[in-house]
Amino acid sequence: MTLSEQKKLVVGITFYVSQTNTNIWATGAIQNVIYLYLMMQNIPSVAEVILINGGDSDVLSSTLMLDGVDIKIARLPEVMDRLDVLIEGGAQVDRDSIVELHKRGAKVVAYRMGNDFVIDMERVIFKQSPGYLFQRVGFDEVWTIPQHEKTCRSYWEVMERCAVKVLPHIWSPLFIDKTIAELPSNLTFGYQKSITTPSTPKKIAILEPNVNVVKTCHYPLLVCEAAYRQDPSVFKAIYVTNTSHIKDHVTFQHFIGTMDVGLNGIATVEDRYNTPFFLAAHANVVVSHQWENELNYLYYDVLYGGYPLIHNSTMLKCGYYFEAFDAEAGATVLLDVLRHHDSRAEEYKAQAQEFLKTVHVDYPENIRQYEQALLNLFAD
Incomplete structure (x- = not known):
């Protein structure tokens, strides 16, 4: 035919x-x-x-x-x-x-x-x-x-x-737009520049689902730990979401509990939340890592809000890229974002919007x- x-x-x-x-x-x-x-x-x-x-x-x-x-x-x-x-x-x-x-x-x-x-x-x-x-x-x-x-x-x-x-x-932004519309009036979805100085300590979200090996919090935590050891002054909090179901596992407890970010109470174990709410309420920056899962809706939702996304996806043509399984490389990128992103926030958001059109x-x-x-x- x-x-x-x-x-x-x-x-x-x-x-x-x-x-x-x-x-x-x-x-x-x-x-x-x-x-x-x-x-x-x-x-x-x-x-x-x-x-x-x-x-x-x-x-x-x-x-x-x-x-x-x-x-x-x-x-x-x-x-x-x-x-x-x-x-x-x-x-x-x-x-x-x-x-x-x-x-x-x-x-x-x-x-x-x-x-x-x-x-x-x-x-x-x-x-x-x-x-x-x-x-x-x-x-x-x-x-x-x-x-x-x-x-x-x-x-x-x-x-x-x-x-x-x-x-x-x-x-499509269908679901994120609906969720944004339902946010409490005191919350605003979308990246906000620091109101004091660009180096104001930032709150970081790790939003991996932790349900199978392709997307877990391990490498995002390693990236944050490596960066924190170099400059703890730019960190206010690290929220490790979707981890309440693994918080009692001894291996996980020793993993996060022996890090400086764990020992100093910077990194905390959190429940599961929808992305727009959590970013609007709690975070400025997202650190992510995947293994053979290079495109996912978490990325798009984060970019939709103009939030800086540190990631290892070669298929994602925007955000801040670092080489997979290289925590030190990720730390270098993260520290640059924490110190300098505000100076390029508008350009970053415009690039993100152009990318989102293509999906x-x-x-x-x-x-x-x-x-x-x-x-x-x-x-x-």
């Missing part, structure tokens, strides 16, 4: 509607499915987009923050005969449904948003609960995002027995690439 002959498509994207009140900030994958939905609505070759509910509830929780968003949602049997493309996103599709969709001439894509190779290794090695299970279900293609190509492309190609296509990582669901090149991927499914 040529592109000129291709009719406008009806696209379904699976989503797990849960009986529990799933917060939109709980995982990036939930946001990613909604961003994909919004992206598909922008594609000229798409007539309709439907969220396919594969969950245990039919009621969207208010904690998903989807009020006011144009969402069509249905169970798969209700719309199966209308779908041209089904994208497995937030809920698994069973083998029989894929067989039936193929009989009807539809295509089925697996949209992979996480580092499945690492996550699956951890599930096996650490005897965790099973997650996604390979079933030889017959996907036409796997779509993924750039940060997972290196570790996962071959994993999916072999196990799913189909081609893997890498597409842009996409984002937006409205960005023309993103729309073009996703549209081409859809149409190529039907190319002879």
